[in-house]
Amino acid sequence: MTITTLETAAAQPQAAMELRAAGVSLGYPGRPVLTGLDLHVTPGEILVIFGHSGCGKSTLLRGLAGLLPVTGGQILADGTPVTGTSPDRAVVFQDDALLPWRCARSNVELPLAIRRVPRSQRRKQAAHWLAQVGLAGQEDRLPRELSGGMRQRVQLARTLAGQPRAVLMDEPFGSLDAQTRAAMQRLLIEVWRSTPTTVVFVTHDVDEALFVGDRVAVLRPGGIEAAVPVPHPRQAKAARAPETAAARARLLALLQGQDPAATASGNGAAGHQGLATLPASATDGGPRAAVTNNG
Ligand SMILES: Nc1ncnc2c1ncn2[C@@H]1O[C@H](COP(=O)(O)OP(=O)(O)OP(=O)(O)O)[C@@H](O)[C@H]1O
Ligand SMILES: [Mg+2]
Numbered sequence: 001m002t003i004t005t006l007e008t009a010a011a012q013p014q015a016a017m018e019l020r021a022a023g024v025s026l027g028y029p030g031r032p033v034l035t036g037l038d039l040h041v042t043p044g045e046i047l048v049i050f051g052h053s054g055c056g057k058s059t060l061l062r063g064l065a066g067l068l069p070v071t072g073g074q075i076l077a078d079g080t081p082v083t084g085t086s087p088d089r090a091v092v093f094q095d096d097a098l099l100p101w102r103c104a105r106s107n108v109e110l111p112l113a114i115r116r117v118p119r120s121q122r123r124k125q126a127a128h129w130l131a132q133v134g135l136a137g138q139e140d141r142l143p144r145e146l147s148g149g150m151r152q153r154v155q156l157a158r159t160l161a162g163q164p165r166a167v168l169m170d171e172p173f174g175s176l177d178a179q180t181r182a183a184m185q186r187l188l189i190e191v192w193r194s195t196p197t198t199v200v201f202v203t204h205d206v207d208e209a210l211f212v213g214d215r216v217a218v219l220r221p222g223g224i225e226a227a228v229p230v231p232h233p234r235q236a237k238a239a240r241a242p243e244t245a246a247a248r249a250r251l252l253a254l255l256q257g258q259d260p261a262a263t264a265s266g267n268g269a270a271g272h273q274g275l276a277t278l279p280a281s282a283t284d285g286g287p288r289a290a291v292t293n294n295g
Contacts, residue, residue, distance in 0.1 A: 019039075047198075048202070067085060089167075135153055
């Protein structure tokens with residue numbers, strides 16, 4: 001799949017966003033979900049959030065998006081406290097969040113209108129992004145006329161069209177078949193390589209986490225258990241490498257509340273908790289270094 005650069009993309013230089021959660025508590029009335037969570041997402045990193053159903057992944061993403069106010073601590077975007085939503089921080093929701101009365105094209109045109117892209121260019125760009133997600137010819141369909149996977153792809157097109165500085169993705173490829181999922185992962189990675197963007201990516205799928213991410217943060221009830229560096233980010237051929245197998249085993253153990261690496265080194269839970277706040281550059285050479293190495 002090839003990404004062609006659109007005129008406006010060249011006209012809008014941008015920097016990827018730094019995101020930080022400092023002692024953050026999030027929840028709903030009478031239902032605290034996360035308490036005292038620390039997380040640092042470095043500019044240009046793809047950080048995966050991995051955890052069991054109900055542990056608070058979507059809640060954390062809503063907090064980072066500014067859709068859910070913190071009940072303690074602070075969420076910072078480039079050092080500034082997040083107090084609401086911003087077009088710079090786009091969300092791909094778990095449940096598709098398309099406007100039901102707008103066709104696929106006009107859903108994708110929305111962030112372009114917010115960015116005041118001239119009307120004549122909006123149509124062209126929306127067609128471009130819909131084609132990138134494999135939906136050429138479906139532009140005039142309403143969301144209810146599309147399958148769940150197609151609606152997820154329209155959401156992805158809408159997000160990428162807005163050229164946000166941070167993309168918060170909540171199981172974005174969950175309802176796609178394996179082949180389409182792999183194509184969408186490649187599309188995301190190509191766009192991420194061509195446009196400085198920070199990505200926070202929620203998934204249940206350990207193999208997806210170890211392919212897409214620079215680091216994988218394991219979320220358990222209450223907070224982050226550990227952030228594990230991905231041995232070979234975005235290298236499909238490394239799926240069977242011994243380091244990848246070891247990282248997979250560690251992530252699955254962490255999900256159960258065990259950490260074989262910490263036990264082996266005599267390092268207790270307090271030891272690996274600190275990893276959550278380590279920038280990727282301290283563990284794996286940094287996301288951009290990984291891109292250079294990989295691609
Ligand atoms: N609007 C809400 N009001 C009250 N409680 C909520 C609300 N949304 C989520 N919760 C609760 O917060 C907890 C975390 O939910 P969240 O949606 O963040 O989980 P998740 O990790 O994204 O799960 P999944 O993998 O199933 O999507 C759950 O116990 C859930 O019941
Ligand atoms: Mg969720």
